[in-house]
Amino acid sequence: MPAFKPPGDCPICGEFVPRGLVSCPACGSCANSGWSEEAGYDGLDLPDAPEDFDYDAFVEREFGGRRKSSHLSGNLWWWVALVLLIIIIVTGIKSGRF
Numbered sequence: 001m002p003a004f005k006p007p008g009d010c011p012i013c014g015e016f017v018p019r020g021l022v023s024c025p026a027c028g029s030c031a032n033s034g035w036s037e038e039a040g041y042d043g044l045d046l047p048d049a050p051e052d053f054d055y056d057a058f059v060e061r062e063f064g065g066r067r068k069s070s071h072l073s074g075n076l077w078w079w080v081a082l083v084l085l086i087i088i089i090v091t092g093i094k095s096g097r098f
């Protein structure tokens, strides 16, 4: 979001901020406190409401269909765990002997 510069409508409360002012006369927002959502959500349009969040589409987008091979990678992790377990057991036996 680009920084707000007066003159213009305050992005926080929507009040007009005249040229030359560094802070909103109505709500007190300024460049230091941030003309952004950090100062308050009230005046902003939220593009994604939590109710509209499509989890399946999100996973598909983020993981690029990796779910299709989840069975294979699940097996892989089983083998990794098994090998690690064997290494730990063998190391334990060795250190027990010497």
Ligand SMILES: [Zn+2]
Binding pocket: 010, 011, 012, 013, 014, 015, 024, 025, 026, 027, 028, 029
């Ligand atoms: Zn304001």
